Amino acid sequence: FLDEIGELPLELQAKLLNVLQDREIKRVGGTKSLPIDVRIISATNLDLQSRVKDRMFREDLYYRLNVIPIHINPLRQRAQDILPLIKYFLHVFNERYNTTKCLSSGVLSCLLHYDWPGNARELRNTIERLVVTSTEDIIILQDLPESISKKQPYRPAFSSDQSSTPLPLGPLRKMVDEFEKEIIMNTLKNHGNLVDTAQELQIDISTLTRKNKKYGLTGYVRTNGKIDST
Known part of the structure; x- marks a missing residue:
């Protein structure tokens, strides 16, 4: 596992690329190349495409590593x-x-x-x-x-x-649901509408609508300038 791959110096990027291409390494002080059979998982919080454009990350190494990209949101x-x-x-x-x-x-x-x-x-x-x-x-x-x-x-x-x-x-799923319900309810009270609430919570409005019905929070949507919480 190679963490913070985006901060790897260019000279080491070249060496890593050779390892990935040739599937061989040479021990420190050694004279013979040794075959390896490994799978590389790397991670970074940098935009590697921008780093490639800025010539801070090798394009050939980027495409060599970018076989199965997995994006994880903050x-x-x-x-x-x-x-x-x-x-x-x-x-x-x-x-x-x-x-x-x-x-x-x-x-x-x-x-x-x-x-x-x-x-x-x-x-x-x-x-x-x-x-x-x-x-x-x-x-x-x-x-x-x-x-x-x-x-x-x-x-x-x-x-x-x-x-x-x-x-x-208590059951973890139940606790998660309770806190999720309270967060959605408080945000709905602040905005009174689904669009602004979904934007603040950074979720799709379809997801919010489904959770709204699941937790029985439809009464917190503002109508005629008032919030009906009955």
Whole structure:
């Protein structure tokens, strides 16, 4: 696995291209070429096509690597993935550090509403930091880095007097549905229409319409200047 392939220096790009073409390597200090049978998976957050145009990335290497491209949207565009990742990383680091830490509902709300510019890597590091640095078993708002606690693009899903309530245990699918419903409901309340709500949540309007019916939120669409929440 070659991470951050877009930042590979040009001289190393040439060597990698030779390896991919010839399927041979030469050990450091060696004189004989050795055949290899490998599959390469590479990743980057850069626009490689732009790098090719700017002569920062070899075009022949780009096409050699670009056999089966997989585009993964930023985490801020995959809100449904945040909660499962939080639970996974929390489990991993509780196991690693032999702890039983859990998140208060206030902390969980902040994590769900943060835009995660560093994507899953930033989320992973944040959960590890919270597990290591928190002094109590329940991680509270005061344990959060200021960069997260003070940056809330959405209205919190929980009020502040619930901030010490631990993250409830239960079926993951049910928990994801509950938080997804609350996020959609709050955004609908702010906009009152499906078009603006879909744009803010960065999902297709057909997807929003389906989820709107699934969660029974059709009453939150504004009609005649008023929102009917009955």
